[in-house]
Amino acid sequence: MVNLNVNGRAVEVNAAPETPLLWALRDELKLKGTRYGCGAGMCGACTVHIDGQAAFACQMTIGDVGGSEITTIEGLSETGDHSVQQAWIAEQVPQCGYCQSGQIMRAAALLARNPRPSRQEIVDEMSANLCRCGTYPRIIRAIERAAQEG
Amino acid sequence: MTVDTIRPTRRGFLMGSGALSFALLASGAATILPAGAEAQPLPDGRVTAWVTITPDNRMTIMFGSAEMGQGVSTSLPMIVAEELDADWSTVASEQVSSDPEGVYGNPMAGGVLFAAGSSSVEGYFTYLRQAGAQARQILIQIAAAHWDVPAEEVTTHRSTVLHGPTGASMTYGEVAALPDPVWPSGEMPEAELKPRADWAIMGTDVERLDIPGKTTGAPVYSIDVELPDMVHAALLLPPVEGETPTLNSDAAARAVEGVVDVIVMDHAVAVLARSFPAALAGRDALDVGWTETSPFRMANSADELVALAEAADDMSADAVVWESRGSGPADFAAAGVVTGTYTTEHVYHAQMEPLNAVASVDADGMGAEIWLGTQSQTASILIAAAVLGTTPDRIRFHAMQMGGAFGRRTVFAREQMRDALLLSRASGRPVKVIWTREDDVKNGWLRPATVQRLDAVLDAEGYPTALRHRIASPSIFQFAMPDRWNPETRRDLLVMEGAESAEYAFGTFQAEHVLLPRQSRLSAWRGIGWAPNCFARECFLDELAGRAGTDPVSYRRRLLAGSPRALAVLDAAVEMSGFGTAPEGRAHGLAFAGYKKTLATGVAEVSVEDGQLRVHRFWAAIDPGMVVHPQAYRAQVEGGILFGLSSVLRERSTFTAGQIDQSNFYDYEPVRIADIPEIEVRFVESGEPPSGGGEIGVPMTAPAISNALRRLTGEGSTRLPFPAQQA
Known part of the structure; x- marks a missing residue:
C-alpha cells in the first residue's frame, strides 16, 4: 500500500512501491488518459506532472513519488478548458x-x-x-x- | 454486394428511444424504422441504421470505416449530413462494430468493413450521399403526411422541414417524434444529389467530432478496456518465427506476486496476472527453451538486400509483368541505355498504441466478446470465429478506435486477438493481451525491402522512348493475405501499385515484379507500394533530366503533357515553392507522385550542415478530386509527408538470423518534432469524385528530398533510408 497525491487528492494504491507509476495510474487508479507507448522513456505518451514538472510516468515507481504532487491529463483542468x-x-x-x-x-x-x-x-x-x-x-x-x- | 432486408423484429428497436432510424439497403432504397407501440430495449444498445434522430433534434450518424486517426468519424458523417440537410451542430457519430446485414461495408472494399488504402471517403462517397438524401426524403414525406400537403411542396433547411405555402415548419426532432410510421422507398439517383456548388457541410473545415475528447484523455482504446475478473497477459514470444517452446520451469514465474497462471501455447508461453507489471515480471522469470529449427534462422536482412540486387540485375530471373504499355519489346541491352538502381530497406509501423486485444470467451467456449482496434472489423470477426471453431454470430465485437495503424492492423492474422481468445478460453476469465513495445518492434510485420532497377532507352533529346521499372521484392500479399493470393497470376498490388507511372508517356513501358522468398513477416505500410516505387522512378527521372541538360520541371511537363491533372499539381507546386529559387546554401527538389486517383507534386528545400541533411520547407500541391473535409485532409497530408521524411532520415528494421535487431524507440526512432520542415499544402481540385488522402503525403516526399540533395551536392540518395553521412 502506497499513499499518493494525484490530481489534488490523497489516494491509496494497493500495489508494491516498485510498481511503475504509469501502471498504478492506469490500472489501480483507473486514470487511463496516461498512455503506455514504450516503457522506456522514449516516447512521452505517459507524460504527467510531478510537482509541476513534466516527467515520464513509466520511468518512476510509486515509491519514488509518494511525497510529490502528481497531475495527470484528467487533473489538468476541471472541465477540459486549460x-x-x-x-x-x-x-x-x-x-x-x-x-x-x-x-x-x-x-x-x-x-x-x-x-x-x-x-x-x-x-x-x-x-x-x-x-x-x-x-x-x-x-x-x-x-x-x-x-x-x- | 448482397443484403438481407431489414427484419421486422428490428422495427421496435428505435421506438424504445423515441427515435427514427434510417437504413440504406444495398439496392439504394431506404427503409424507415418508425417510433411506435412496439417499444423494445435496444439489443446491445445498437441499431442497424445510418441515422438516428431523437426528439431533442440531436442526430447520430454511423460510420463504417474504423477510426485510426484519419478522421473518418467526422468526414464520413459529413457526407450523410450534407444530403440530409442536417444542422451539423446537432450531429454525433458512432463507430460500426459489425455488419451482419451487410449494410455498412465499404463498396470499394467489396462491401466489407475494411479501412485501408485511403479508401474510406472515396469508397463511401456516393453510397452515403444516397443514404442522407433518402433519409431527407423520408422526413419530408412524414411531414407532408402530417400536414396533409403534397410532399413536393415540402423543403428542408438545417434540420428543419418547411412548407412554404402554409408557413408550417418542424425540426427533424419533431418529425422524429410523430407517431405515424411511413414507409417510403425507392432509388435516389446520383444525378439528384447536390452538386459541389451547393455543399454546405462538405468542403468546410468543421471541427473533428473526436478532438475535444482527445484533449482530455477520455478516449477508450482497446488497451484501456477493463472487465470484472479480467487478467493481464504477457507473452513470451518465439525468438524466431515459427519456433515452439518447451517449458523448463515456471516455478519462479508462479512465485511472482500477482501471477495467476502460466499457460504454454503452441507458439508462446503466456503469463497471466492481476496486473501487467506482474505479468511482465513473471515472464522475465520463466525458463523456456525453443525448438531453434525455424528456417528463418538463416534469414539476414543484409543478405536479402544482396539477393534482391542480384535478382534485379539478372534478366533471366522470372518476372511477373505488372503493367505493359506501348509498342512491343524494347532493347534494354542496347548501347546508350541508362540504368538506375534504387534500394528501400525494411520499415516498421511504430503505431503509438502497442498492439493489444481483450477477449472474454463464453462458458461453452463457442462464443466471445472482443474489444480490438482493427482496420477490418469484418476480417477480425471471421478470424475470431475460426479461432474458436464457431460461427460469426457468436462473436460480439467492439471495434475500438486505434492509437494509429498505418497498415499494421490490416493483416488477416490478428495474433493478439487470437491469443486473448485462446487464453480466455483456457483460463475461463476475460484476458487482456498487451504486446510491449519490444514485442511490437521485434515481431513487426515489415514493409519489405525492395531493389528497383530502371532502364531507359532515350531519344536524341534525352527523353525515354522506352522505360522498364523492375522491382525485386518478396510478396506482401502472399504472406499477409494468403487466402486471397492467386499463385497463378502472382499479382501483388501491395508491392507493385504505383509502378504503373500511368500519367507519364514513356513510349514503351513495362513494370515487372521479381518475387523472392520472404525473409521476414510482411505487411503494407503507409504509402503502400507507391512510396518505394515513386521514390525510385522520381529519382531516376531527375537523373535523366540532368543528363538531358533539362530542368526537372520542363522535363516532367513534357512527359506528363497528356495529363492535365498532373500538370496542374506540378505547376501549382512550382508556383507555390518558387521552385529553383532556394536561399543561398539550400536547394529545391521536386517529385510528382500519385496514390491511386489522387495526384500530387512535392517540393523540398534542403541544406546540408556539418554533414547533416536538413529539410527546411516542404510544399505539396494535391489534386484529390474534391475535398470533403479540407483541414482533416491537410492533416493527413502533413502526417504523410512526415512519414516520408522519417523513411528518409532514420527508419530501418534489420534482422540477423531471423531476429529483428531493433528493440524500442531508442534504436528505431521515427521523426521527432525537431526534424520537421515548415509544410504548406494546397489543394488543386479537378472536380473528379473525392479520392483518398491517407497515403498521398508519403510517395512524393523521399524523392523530392533526394532530388533536392542532388541539386545541392551533385548526388542524391539511391537508398531509403538515406546513408548516414547524408541523413
Missing part, C-alpha cells in the same frame, strides 16, 4: 489521439515555466514526445496560440 487544451482544439491537433495526453501535459508544463517560449524552445522541449501520426506542425501552432491567448 489554455493548452483549448488551443489543441482550435488548431485541430490530434489525429489518432494516443500520444496527445502526453503532448498536452508537456506543453502545459513548458508554458507554466516559460509563458512565452520561442519556436526553438518549443521544439527543444517537445522533442521528448513522439507522435507517429505527424501532428507536430499543429502542436507547434497550438503552443504558440496558447502562449498568446493563455
